[in-house]
Amino acid sequence: RKEVEQDPGPFNVPEGATVAFNCTYSNSASQSFFWYRQDCRKEPKLLMSVYSSGNEDGRFTAQLNRASQYISLLIRDSKLSDSATYLCVVMPNAGNNRKLIWGLGTSLGVNP
Amino acid sequence: NAGVMQNPRHLVRRRGQEARLRCSPMKGHSHVYWYRQLPEEGLKFMVYLQKENIIDESGMPKERFSAEFPKEGPSILRIQQVVRGDSAAYFCASSPLGQTNYGYTFGSGTRLTVV
Numbered sequence: 001r002k003e004v005e006q007d008p009g010p011f012n013v014p015e016g017a018t019v020a021f022n023c024t025y026s027n028s029a030s031q032s033f034f035w036y037r038q039d040c041r042k043e044p045k046l047l048m049s050v051y052s053s054g055n056e057d058g059r060f061t062a063q064l065n066r067a068s069q070y071i072s073l074l075i076r077d078s079k080l081s082d083s084a085t086y087l088c089v090v091m092p093n094a095g096n097n098r099k100l101i102w103g104l105g106t107s108l109g110v111n112p
Numbered sequence: 113n114a115g116v117m118q119n120p121r122h123l124v125r126r127r128g129q130e131a132r133l134r135c136s137p138m139k140g141h142s143h144v145y146w147y148r149q150l151p152e153e154g155l156k157f158m159v160y161l162q163k164e165n166i167i168d169e170s171g172m173p174k175e176r177f178s179a180e181f182p183k184e185g186p187s188i189l190r191i192q193q194v195v196r197g198d199s200a201a202y203f204c205a206s207s208p209l210g211q212t213n214y215g216y217t218f219g220s221g222t223r224l225t226v227v
Contacts, residue, residue: 034215043203043218044155087155089215098143098207099168100216104154 001026006088006103014111017078021106023071023088032091033064035073037084038105044087047073078110114139117186118204118219125194125226133189133222137206143167144187145216146179147203155203161187194226 006023013019025033033050048055050062050071061074071088088103117136125131137144146158157171161181172179176194181187191198201223205216 032215036215041201043221044216045218046215049215097167098209099145099157099160102155102157 002103003027003092003101004088004090004103006106008104008106010107010109012109012111013078015078015080017110018074018076019078019108020075021073021086021088021108023073023103025069025071025088025090025092025101027090027092027101028066028069030069030090030092033062033071034089034091034100035060035062035071036087036089038087039084047086075108078108080110080112083108083110116141116204116206116217116219118202118222120222121220123222123224125224127195127226128193131191131194131198131224133191133202133204133224134186135189135204135206135219136186137204138208138217140208141206141217142209143207144181145205145207146187146189147205149201149203149221151200158189191224194224196226199224199226 004025035047036044037047038044048057048062050064052064054063059076063072085105085107087105090101119134144161147155149155159172159179160168164183176192178190201221203218203221205218207216
């Protein structure tokens with residue numbers, strides 16, 4: 001089993017749609033969780049951290065279920081500019097080991 | 113506060129030459145990570161360094177590749193005797209010590225082309 005697994009997609013949705021991405025991780029002791037966004041031929045950029053209580057940033061909502069080892073990202077009212085690859089990221093270790101484990105990403109295309 | 117600086121942005125090398133990729137982390141960041149990304153593929157972890165120490169090099173090919181993060185100056189990823197298969201985007205990222213809810217900040221990458 002991979003350490004971080006995501007549905008690779010691609011997801012193709014019309015503008016204005018709501019889309020959800022799911023991610024599972026294998027290490028139950030994992031400490032921190034993130035969603036990153038990567039545009040074609042660009043560097044990944046942090047979209048949001050994921051907190052145990054769930055968190056929202058505008059049209060984006062992230063949820064964490066530690067019992068199921070499951071993370072989700074919900075995008076409401078999709079825009080053309082949301083087209084990108086969304087990467088689920090997990091930090092399995094506490095302390096000074098800051099190595100992140102990356103999913104392979106889910107590709108999203110938002111169509112007019 | 114400048115972000116993570118990578119140079120050069122683009123690098124062309126002939127087969128057999130050496131490639132040196134540089135990364136200056138964000139101010140105050142003491143951890144540096146190198147990733148490689150082939151076209152249409154995901155990020156592949158290569159190496160994780162702190163100043164003067166290699167923490168994890170499990171993703172580094174055993175031959176031709178080396179990395180360092182000296183006490184002074186940028187981190188360097190060095191590829192000796194490059195081959196066509198080394199053509200890829202190489203991303204560097206940095207993070208601060210201690211703050212576990214802080215992810216990585218990436219540089220814009222170096223695109224290596226081996227001809």
